[in-house]
Amino acid sequence: MTTLICNCNRTMPLDGEALSRMLGEPLTVHTTLCRREAPAFQRATRSREELVVACTQEQRLFAELSEQTEGAVALDERPIRFVNLRETGGWGREGKQATAKMAALLAAARLPEPDPVPTVTYRSAGRLLVIGPLDRAQALAAQVDDVLDVTLFATGGAGAQERRYPVLAGDLRQIRGWLGAFQVEWTARNPIALDLCTRCNACVAACPEGAIGLDYQIDLGVCRHHRDCVRVCEAPGAIDFQREPVTHEDTFDLVLDLRDQPALTCHALPQGYLHLPAAASADAHMAAIAKLRDAVGEFEKPRFFQYQAQICAHGRNEKVGCNACVDICSASAISSQVERRQIHVNPHLCVGCGACTTVCPTGALSYAYPSAAHQGQRLRTLLSTYARAGGQHAALLLHSQQAGQRIVNDWGRAAQLDASVRGVPARVIPMACWHTASLGLDVWLSAVAYGASQVFVLVTDEEAPDYVRALQEQMAVGEALLQGLGYGGEHFRLIQVRDARDIGHLDQAVRVAPAATVSQPATFAVQASKRSTLDLALEHLMKHAPASPLPPAIPLPAAGAPWGSVHVNPEACTLCLSCVGACPAGALQDNPAAPQLRFVEKNCVQCGLCVKTCPENAIGLEPRLWLSPQRREPRVINEQPAYACIRCGKPFGTLKAVEAMLGRLSGHAMFQGAALERLKMCSDCRVIDIFTGNEVKITDL
Template identity: 45%
Template sequence: MNIRLMEGQAGDPLQERRNALAKTAAILAADAIAPFEAASTVSYRSSGRTLVVGSAAQALAWADHLATSLPVTLVLLDEFEVGERPYPVFAARAVAVAGWLGAFEARWQAPGQAPQQGKFDLVLDLAPSPLISTHQHPHGYYAPGLDEGARRAAAAEMMEMTGDFEKPKYFAYKERLCAHSRNGLTGCNACIDVCSAKAITGDGDRIKVNPYLCAGCGACGTVCPTGAMSYNYPSPAHTGSRIKAALRAYFEAGGEDPVLLFHGEGGAPLLAAQADELPGRVIPLALHHTASTGIDLWLTSLCYGAAGVTVLMTELEAPQYAAALDTQMRVAQTVLDGLEYAGPHFQLLRVSTPQELALALQHAPRGETPAQPATFNLAQDKRNTLDYALDHLFRHARRQPQSVPLPAGAPFGAIAVNKQSCSLCMACVGACPSSAVMDTPNAPQLRFVEQNCVQCGLCANTCPENAITLVPRMAFGETRKQTVVLNESQPFHCIRCSKPFGTLHMIETMLSKLSQHGAFAGNLDRLKMCGDCRVIDMMQPQDEFAVPLRRRP
């Protein structure tokens, strides 16, 4: 039983009034931070060319309506005599649409006819099933379903969608940090899997983001283990400054046990409907999208003094967002439990009514926090922020273990190397995207820095000897930052020029595996030579090719 939670539910009326006043001060302090201005934008241009798709009963009247203001093309999914229309009409059984505002491409085909295609700026999709199935639809694409009110709203918005438009470029990408792939082997697909707009695809060893499809949820930055993908609307530093200002004002006004309630556009109406019923210690903070929050932001909030973090999601957000946040909350809580901070500290809500929200917030988390609030600021690089937060939590923890085991798939941990199998070929070094695995120029030595490891698995996938195993855990203190030697061996010197070119273990392995190979059978000494000497030896004439000489009589 969580005694602190039960005490909080019982409540002190006087303290509750203080908390309510302190919450007001916190909200004002957060709002006083200057609004974030996007550094770069993405531009669209639409001349209003509109494609309407659907059966005659569903689409014909709406095509007529839109044609009063927009150049319309109608593709009917059934055979129907429409008579004369001031716009092109086609019949089709198969239709495909892709693109975004100002750049849609459509293909359709009627039975027995050649495929046709066209380019459009806007699409009104009244087909039985959406032609674009992503949870987050691209700008300019409307699939309102059967609801007449939603159809009227879509048509009204489409009539205003001509001209030039722009939106923020929501993300920043540092490809040198990306752990997606190396040498054709896949490591991390987290951002690709979580994107509800299908804006992210693999591009060789890196990923590629289509900024026109990006919906600005920020989930890619939340799940990215390395910080290669980061959310830029607002920046982490801006969000951190709002959190720090809100909590400082809350405590200065006499509030206790604050909970930060992160919400997006979908949660605002629910909060407004229950504004007078919410606990005084719950501080709402609006975000562009709740999927942009993650473990770095939450742990930093606790370091600043928050007793808990609640994230409010509604049915508007994609289900994979909730799954990703739930996974990160479990990792974060496991870390805090390992340090013996009494919890719970996190709450993920997915509610649809104000009443459900009010009931859930009566059980808002009331976890234990460090005795001294942190003063660091959020960094643009999430791994740096995590380092600051983990160091602060560890210093003030009741228990200070060397490490805490984490669930499989967590983006923190170590690797175990089977020294009997490892040949020190250093393939893992070339595959590691975060410089966690390193070699040594002057000796056959495999080194490791746990602080840098993101558990992408590229080292294990690349290892030809299957000698590497991932060990998900959170290490603390100096051991996390120290360089440790995972394996080492004696250097092997070329038998011809004495230059070191490998390890004793590697040469022994090669001799064992290649002794029957045609290129080395009968010439095993070549395996004991460096590359230069091996070539020289292969180019020298052999005795069996020498032409014997005879003395002239």
Template identity: 45%
Template sequence: MERQLRLCDCNRSFAVDEKALAAGTVPLKVHHELCRREIGEFESALACGDVLVGCTQEAALFAEVAAERPTARIDFFNLRENAGWSAEGRGATPKMAALIAAAMLPEPEPVAGVTLAAGNQLLIVGEAGAALGWAERLTARFDVSVLLTGMSRDAELPTERRYPVWSGAGVTLTGHLGAFDAAWTQQNPIDLDLCVRCNACIRACPEGAIGWDYQVDAARCRSHRACVTACGTVGAIDFARTDTRREGRFDLVLDLSAEPLIKRVEPPQGYAAPGRDPLDQALAAQALGDLMGEFEKPRYVALDPKLCAHSRSRKTGCTACIESCAAEAIASAGDTVRVDPYLCQGCGTCSTVCPTGALASQYPRVEDLGLRVKTVLARYREAGGEAPALLFHSAEAGRALIDRLARRGKGLPARVIPFETWSADAVGLDLMLGSLALGACQVAVLAAGTHDATPLRAQAAHAQTILAGLGYGGAHVRVIDAGDWSELEAALWDWTPAQGVSRPATFRLVARKRDTLDFALRHLHALAPVPVAEIPLQAGAPFGAVAVSDACTLCMSCVGVCPTGALSAATDAMRLGFLEKSCVQCGLCASSCPENAIALTPRLLLDDAARRVVPLKEAEIFHCVRCGAAMGAKPIIDTMLARLAGHSMFASEAQRRRLQMCADCRVIDLMENENGTKAWDMTE
């Protein structure tokens, strides 16, 4: 059975060159009303096999028709908003060909997942009036528990005990969907779990300090303790309670507090903090209802601990991923970091800022994106396109902005090829430079939907500095922080094409970030208008040099902590070597140096020297003054002698001389001189 390609010019609202697009593709036909008058032809195509439809607006209709033929597969891509609806729509045939080629690629291998399971145990947190009101509305759908965090004298606990109600302060909340752990301190003298709601305490209190929510107003209470007497053997009131710690686990949380308990840009699924607006609260409650059950979510990020430059020997180096994670899903775990897949939302910023590639975005993988980039650019050139610019954008926010631009403005320029990915936050330096090496003359990242465009702008700045240093003219990389379609239109239509490579690279982007960067930089350097050997970079760049001062004693502490093997100790001499190609400027060497002898210099070295181990410092070997055995680098011994010169334990010449001996000779010398006897002959 043959795959069919069906395009539609949507009632002739844009031009499609059927003859030009048909070259080198599967059977193709252009329609005018595929979703209406020509729906029968779509059904006929299904009878012949799988169908690829260049329309996303009517995807639901086409999928409904295709459901009658479950053996046929149907896929969609957007030709109208991404290419046809444009002021340059008639010149967009190369871009249409590129979009078709991308849509024809096989689906990537599935990403490993993690299972989330949530029952119906819902914790509602907040002031009594709002919390109890929503508890009454939701108790039929959820297994509700209520934690009151503020007094409301007019709010009344229900007369029927249909769900637990607690009161407390200092609430903390951790965890994720299906496993939220709440902890709080019970400050209210009345234990609402024990209270039988007889109202005896309310009637007995002479100050009226107890409200209908059974919480004691400490400002009014005058310690008469009439309420305790009235409570009697029920024992729900205790002003001297010492065991005040309370905790519980819940599947879902509706937080009605004025300030959210979880203050994150990307809160975990299953947690809703809608604030005080009743409509927002209703929408949040409805959304929580859709999260009951078992769900599979991708493991968005893969971690290779061996490449992690976070820490070594209790010295902290790189913390970029921890600082940039909007979901707070990344934490220190000793010498490496730990990623909580249950909290991770897949923004990919961690993979963007990781200098070594220890964290790699998996949804999608860079190698899968790279294949699409290579395919799109190759087909665009084959169809006669020039000066291609790739526009990376997030799946939801970016797509919506591009659609509005197509409907209300000039649309995308014919040379701008939209490139949808799960999250634009994950577009790092390797993808930017790799795309330019593969033949794009420019790369833009649409920041709509991103958490923080700062890391993207830093990556773009590094890329632009490198390209400018190599003599490529123009603005090659930009981050477009557009709030509406008109800002996106201005940013794209005023963008003059930049100078690209004269010959596209043939390599494919690979999983290891540093390998992709190496391939891309070699190609860009080989074809550069100004093939300089060195380019100065801004602080924070993942390339650079290491220098050591005269204070270095060759203790080799830096070698032990270097996560990438950029620093090495020679096996034939006391020599510290440096391989600049492997240096990521994490700073672990500098923070671990006991002599503060190491300095970092961000730069990009592009000649062969970057791929050779060069000596940073070499010193003669110090030999034992008694037996001549090698003891290590002479600067280490010299430094030790200088520091201990004034110490009382090494006041005599004999004691100082002993410091210059190996361990065996030191023992022998001690026995000979301190005990007054001659040691045994070591040659016997």
């Protein structure tokens, strides 16, 4: 491994000797690695050793320099890893105290890349539909028609006389799909057929009400049916007021929607759908054009999720329990299939935010790229290296790789130029994620178990409002748990920042007193199973908890609680065991040897399926964390005496269930006399009695 560090023209303090000791590698502190000392980088590129460069500003320059260096290893054979030490602390007021953090960031940069996962493929031939006023749609089309096959869907406006593009019009009914596979449905109701219209403008001139615009559509609310337009259009025959409405459907690879109110309103729009209202800025306009021009060909993205239907708490017996993933998905990629006892995730619509995996109580949905194990390894490397280097009270700052990274960079630059901004504190370790919503309570608690004092989550306008709500709910659960174990202070904080104008708010928000953490950092690895990771983190946090003695149980907020108890009303419950069949986590169990309902509290995810399934409304939930070791063991929460068959004496049900059945059916004409007595028999004796016709002999019970 070769690591190159640079103090950026001596603008930040780098302790090369200390970093060398911490990383076990001799390091040279360069001053202008991207300029005068570039030969040092070129020499490193000729080696097959893995290469880490502590500079992200000149990432493109270094990549080009590597390609131009004779004898350099190709980037596809040995990629270069870049890490930011400058904006993440080197330019802050505490830059001289940030050596331990810098060592942690360099150590994390050395980790291997995430394991590859299956990909999702998009294929676009460049067929573009532009929806909006005809004049604006034509102007936009002219900027991309050299690479895209453009069709216009007119919603008014005045088009040019020249027929350059096919034009559609009508009532737009539905747009669904994604890049390369958009299905557009509309109903043509207008008397003018655009495919026949020659745009001679004779109808426009002839209409006494001015009901025909240069989009060549008739405003039927203004038209008074003089039919002058029909007479002047006799030769082309494009106008027919008797034409029946016709619904059409066509496919497009891309959709550009110029209307103020878009057809798709989800927070995360599908790949290939762009919304560019009239009020959009020039930068947004240019960005949209660039995206459209680049959207021809074959594209791949990771399949970000994994789904295990067998442990999904969404539905059982056509009852919906947990709906968390469906409700939170900002891309409308998750739909209910309760008849199949599961949900469905459309991988082409999924944008990889991971919010569904964060709110999933069972771990049925898990984040696949990067995997939980990879994220856990990064966490443990950052925190363990920081601690070994002498760092104290580590605070993890989770942010997205896109907008969040830009905010952190702006923060670091502001600290260099603005005396009122202190910059990233020495104890705050930034960690970039694909999306901040992809990491939740299991990872946060693992971070505290690894020795972190706090976890800050930086959210920007990238995050949908529902993401923010879900993260706040998870933080409330985590804080209640840690406070109950005696870990004082504020451990979790959500920091909302829109853009660089909120840097001052971010600068103040992270300056909070360190919270209590474990006396001995954990060594467990984050597991693929979310529940397993939570169990490992809890065991370590309980073992080192400051509270003595520990409370019997810790109450948790109902929203987002992943643990809890189930209470059964014994007066109402008939032990029908419908709840056992509905429970996706195996928390509710029967006892084959006795009429009992048993409960394993560790397994309960508080999904509520048992509550919705119970025909007697006898079940209630209590969100809590029970700290007794017995939470792992089945305990009886209801039991009843058995009802014995009146013919053979074999128990075949519970006394309450059979008595309830007899009470309901005793007045029915079908269950009188011997038929009613047969209800008191087991299934075998009932069949025998029917076929033998013998009188029922009631045995002593």
